[in-house]
Amino acid sequence: MAIPSEMWTQARSTAPTASTTGPPRAQTPSKPHVDRSFRGDIEGMRAVAVLLVLFGHAGLPLLPGGFAGVDVFFVISGFLITGLLLQQLDRDGRISLAEFYARRAKRLLPAAATVLVATLLLTYFFLPRGRWSTTAWDVIASACYAMNWRMAAQSVDYVAANSAPSILQHFWSLAVEEQFYLVWPLLLIVLGLFARRRGRRGSRSLYLAGLALIAVPSFGWALHTTPTEPSAYYATTTRMWELAVGGAIAIAAGWLSRTPRPAAAILAWAGLIAVGLSAVLIDSVAGFPGYSALGPTLGTAAVIAFGTAAGRAGPGILLGRQPLRYIGAISYSLYLWHWPLLVAAQAHFGDLGVGGALMVVAVSAIPAGLTYHLIENPVRRSRSLAEWPFKALRVGAFCTGIAVLAGLAFHLIIPSATGPAPTAIMGQVPGATGPATPAGPPGAAALGSSPRDSRAGTPVDKVESITPDPVSAKRDAPLLQGSCHVQLTSSALNGCVYGKADAEINLVLAGDSHADHWVPAMRGMVEKNGWRLTAHSKSGCPFLAAAISLNDRPYTACTEWNKALRAELLGPNRPDLLITTHSEYPLVGEPAADRRSARARELRETWAEMIAGGVPVVVLRDTPLHLEDMAECVSENMNRLTRCATPRDEAEGRGGGPVQEEAVRDSTGVRLIDLNDWICPANRCAPVIGGILVFRDGHHLTATYSATLAPRLTAALKPIVADLRPRSR
Numbered sequence: 001m002a003i004p005s006e007m008w009t010q011a012r013s014t015a016p017t018a019s020t021t022g023p024p025r026a027q028t029p030s031k032p033h034v035d036r037s038f039r040g041d042i043e044g045m046r047a048v049a050v051l052l053v054l055f056g057h058a059g060l061p062l063l064p065g066g067f068a069g070v071d072v073f074f075v076i077s078g079f080l081i082t083g084l085l086l087q088q089l090d091r092d093g094r095i096s097l098a099e100f101y102a103r104r105a106k107r108l109l110p111a112a113a114t115v116l117v118a119t120l121l122l123t124y125f126f127l128p129r130g131r132w133s134t135t136a137w138d139v140i141a142s143a144c145y146a147m148n149w150r151m152a153a154q155s156v157d158y159v160a161a162n163s164a165p166s167i168l169q170h171f172w173s174l175a176v177e178e179q180f181y182l183v184w185p186l187l188l189i190v191l192g193l194f195a196r197r198r199g200r201r202g203s204r205s206l207y208l209a210g211l212a213l214i215a216v217p218s219f220g221w222a223l224h225t226t227p228t229e230p231s232a233y234y235a236t237t238t239r240m241w242e243l244a245v246g247g248a249i250a251i252a253a254g255w256l257s258r259t260p261r262p263a264a265a266i267l268a269w270a271g272l273i274a275v276g277l278s279a280v281l282i283d284s285v286a287g288f289p290g291y292s293a294l295g296p297t298l299g300t301a302a303v304i305a306f307g308t309a310a311g312r313a314g315p316g317i318l319l320g321r322q323p324l325r326y327i328g329a330i331s332y333s334l335y336l337w338h339w340p341l342l343v344a345a346q347a348h349f350g351d352l353g354v355g356g357a358l359m360v361v362a363v364s365a366i367p368a369g370l371t372y373h374l375i376e377n378p379v380r381r382s383r384s385l386a387e388w389p390f391k392a393l394r395v396g397a398f399c400t401g402i403a404v405l406a407g408l409a410f411h412l413i414i415p416s417a418t419g420p421a422p423t424a425i426m427g428q429v430p431g432a433t434g435p436a437t438p439a440g441p442p443g444a445a446a447l448g449s450s451p452r453d454s455r456a457g458t459p460v461d462k463v464e465s466i467t468p469d470p471v472s473a474k475r476d477a478p479l480l481q482g483s484c485h486v487q488l489t490s491s492a493l494n495g496c497v498y499g500k501a502d503a504e505i506n507l508v509l510a511g512d513s514h515a516d517h518w519v520p521a522m523r524g525m526v527e528k529n530g531w532r533l534t535a536h537s538k539s540g541c542p543f544l545a546a547a548i549s550l551n552d553r554p555y556t557a558c559t560e561w562n563k564a565l566r567a568e569l570l571g572p573n574r575p576d577l578l579i580t581t582h583s584e585y586p587l588v589g590e591p592a593a594d595r596r597s598a599r600a601r602e603l604r605e606t607w608a609e610m611i612a613g614g615v616p617v618v619v620l621r622d623t624p625l626h627l628e629d630m631a632e633c634v635s636e637n638m639n640r641l642t643r644c645a646t647p648r649d650e651a652e653g654r655g656g657g658p659v660q661e662e663a664v665r666d667s668t669g670v671r672l673i674d675l676n677d678w679i680c681p682a683n684r685c686a687p688v689i690g691g692i693l694v695f696r697d698g699h700h701l702t703a704t705y706s707a708t709l710a711p712r713l714t715a716a717l718k719p720i721v722a723d724l725r726p727r728s729r
Helices: 033-036 040-057 066-092 097-126 129-143 147-153 171-197 205-225 236-251 261-281 291-313 325-327 331-349 355-362 365-380 385-386 389-412 445-447 470-473 518-529 556-569 595-612 630-636 648-652 657-665 703-708 710-724
Strands: 496-499 507-512 534-536 577-581 619-621 670-673
Touching: 033 556, 040 066, 040 291, 040 325, 040 331, 040 355, 066 097, 066 171, 066 236, 097 129, 097 171, 097 331, 097 365, 097 389, 129 147, 129 171, 129 470, 129 518, 129 630, 147 171, 171 205, 171 236, 236 291, 261 291, 261 630, 325 331, 331 355, 355 365, 355 470, 355 670, 365 703, 385 389, 389 534, 445 703, 470 630, 496 518, 507 518, 507 657, 518 534, 518 670, 518 710, 577 710, 595 619, 595 657, 595 670, 619 657, 630 710, 648 657, 657 670, 670 710
Parallel strands: 507 534, 507 577, 577 619, 619 670
Antiparallel strands: 496 534
16 A cells, blocks of 8 residues: 655645754755646555555456555655655755654654554454454554564464454555665665766766666566466555656656656556456466566556646546545555455344445445544645654554554453363353353264264354353364464475374375364374374365465475375384365366366276275365354354354355265275264254354364264274275384
């Protein structure tokens, strides 16, 4: 998100400047060229950028690439801020860091702090309690302009990546800008010293060379990391080149203004068209900020670079009109407000649809306008803050401190998803007293031997107790030894071993996090039967020889992990039985017309390789997949739990189950175990069975419920294990 600059939005401002220390300097006489420097087309481009983001976030089908508006903002920001710095260098022969950061502080921080504190209120009133703690940390990261790195870390955290979007995730782009402006002014100061030694001759070329030192490595790194690393989208190192492009236009503005008008008009209009086509034709962030980002980035650069020379023949004739210019003026506040309101409305009302989301976006213009007129402008135009930069810096520090303290207070004082480990928590419905313990057999044990006929599996509105507490259920995951569940970016084998060390029966579990959530059940099974289990699981990675894609990128770490695991399984210590399961994933280059058959075929080939190597295969049919986070739904509907009950046929029809069933039908020597009758026994999946919360999100079993499935898994596997001939160890 770009930040409007006083240089352009307040060209006629008479606020004096000040030195870094001591009393204010005398007012520098206004220069005629300052008034003429106002660029209505840039104000309009800012409006185009924010509208692309807003419409994209609202899910407008015609603009699947609305996120490209952020790239537009980066270029505009780089141009405007570099122009300000160059103006000070030309005027004073130096850059005052105190003045520069004072302008940034009074321009950005009061509005940002207002929205951050307001977001905590929205969270308290509208978001499920399970999101409160995470939001508090998001506020702190956003206030410190580090949200992009928090988002980057979550993009490689499988559980976090599949959670509900942060109410403050849009602050990532603001963080990128401010981190860039920690580097660029300092580099300009160094280059300015060299320029003065050269008598300022050739200084513009020197500044361009300095930008190249930033832009070239950044773009190269973006090209290298974008195809395989989702975190590249949020990284400052892969985004700096976009701001540098804007800075280069500011440095070369004098040369570019001499472009012949016909050529300038064609290039400027072509740039605007390139931005529009990017938003219409690009439907995935997978290419950002690599090659795909060139369209909106260079397109915006062309509009800015040739807009002056094109004059009224260029896109300025359109961009410089109202109401675009007003939207551009309030774009910062509009960007800050729209996303928290969208997330809060979505959490409170459910799926808004495009129409509802557009209404929320439209309503966000009200607090945005109020913030612009009552907070942004008064602070920015304050004569006192303009005369005393350190006073403005103190105001900025105060705003940041208020936001950080509010986030800490929300996390520590407001009851949220903090407290003891989930497996030790017994949640209660409002009004219940005493320790919450299941009244009868816990979890799947309550269903007996005929789950489809059991009343215990029928959804009801209220239960006596819920374990674990839905607010902290996301932490009710398998307690793996040594954290051996392999994360997204790693391809190392790091299996966990359970059960009897010298057991005659050696089992291996392999797959993604849907295999991982069976570990509590399997631990109970092998410990009771004297077997041995080695669990190999990797986030977002099925046991499959074929290459898959994740986040629209080839998941190379998964391919490498699978290759190493297959070699391990077929080696001298091959297991007596391989058990595998997974969710559904797209194959790299799979045919659009027959995806399910292609995926089933690859599964059969992978299993056939195991069987040919003497390793029998059992497939655990994938668990039901809900479109809603079950823990959050339960925490918000403790007296109306039936609101969280998903139709069984819908939940079972999603995920990896249908493909697994098709693959097993045409496979020789592969057996399928389906325990979903003990997970979703009725026609609608009850979120709580036997006092136990079944799912910790939309598709992962709680460790507590998984453990209650151990007897059922044992009953299904014992006949298969009895057919095995244990090899001597």
